[in-house]
Amino acid sequence: MLHRILLAALVAGFVGGLATAVLQHFTTTPLILEAELYENGEAGAVHSSLAPSGLNGATYGGARLILAHTGGDHADGDHEAWGPADGIERTLYTAVATVGTAFGFALILLSAMVLTNTRITARSGLLWGLAGFAAAGLAPALGLAPELPGSAAAELDLRQMWWIATAVATAGGLWLALRISTPLAIVGGIVLMLLPHVVGAPHPGGFVSEVPAELAGHFAAASLVVMAVVWTLSGVVAGYVWQRGEARQAAAAAA
Incomplete structure (x- = not known):
């Protein structure tokens, strides 16, 4: 297998x-x-x-x-990250x-x-x-x-945490709604998928971009x-x- x-x-x-x-x-x-x-x-x-x-x-x-760019992260001095x-x-x-x-x-x-x-x-x-x-x-x-x-972007750690939580919640919500498919499971799945967006994603203080x-x-x-x-x-x-x-x-x- x-x-x-x-x-x-x-x-x-x-x-x-x-x-x-x-x-x-x-x-x-x-x-x-x-x-x-x-x-x-x-x-x-x-x-x-x-x-x-x-x-x-x-x-x-x-x-x-x-991968999403982390935004503005550069090495100091002459020690730039390899690319x-x-x-x-x-x-x-x-x-x-x-x-x-x-x-x-x-x-x-x-x-x-x-x-x-x-x-x-x-x-x-x-x-x-x-x-x-x-x-x-x-x-x-x-x-x-x-x-x-x-x-412009918020702190990387906060974005990663929100992204993971959203992916897991959406996957779980889809499982409840599409696989179990009872009325209660469908409602629960929808609520689970909406929850991360109700909490809100982390954003920078100002949307300033280069x-x-x-x-x-x-x-x-x-x-x-x-x-x-x-x-x-x-x-x-x-x-x-x-x-x-x-x-x-x-x-x-x-x-």
Whole structure:
């Protein structure tokens, strides 16, 4: 069983991760690179040389595509934190990180489906992937939108705590509403999903950002689409691989 879970998750991570990395390369990565110009105070110096897209001639890539940027954290003095160089190195690191993320998502989805005795197929993987996106992407984004470098943000610890609580509460609420589905469970699930938003996400004292609002809004929307793709692809591919494995086992047993 463990071997089958790992195999399906690895295939899903590779396929879903690479597909998502290509999507990032043309959607969120250019926005991150543009925002870094504003964060570093270089936008005014180079903006005149950029095309309307903002990145004509720039090298694409970005290792922070999935994770939310912490905002304004720089090392002091000459001891700057290491980061991959722009170009092929940064693109490769991004692809590796995205494949690892997709593998983790597929592992979570398969484990949850096995533990709940759900029949694992490409269709059920899609549905569970959508639920994973709702819990870990859509619901937290309602309080904490995906952020570009240079965006205003509250303390990282507070944001992480709220994000985790929201993801857990949303997952639990979806389980009550969609799996148990009694009237009381549905009401309880809705209340549980709303609770983190009633408490409220942590925000900075003032919404002051170094990047234009249009750029931040575009990035938030694109990031949600990318996250939806990686969750659903991970679920679909993992479910398909699992289903094919079951079919081969049944054929071998019948032979």
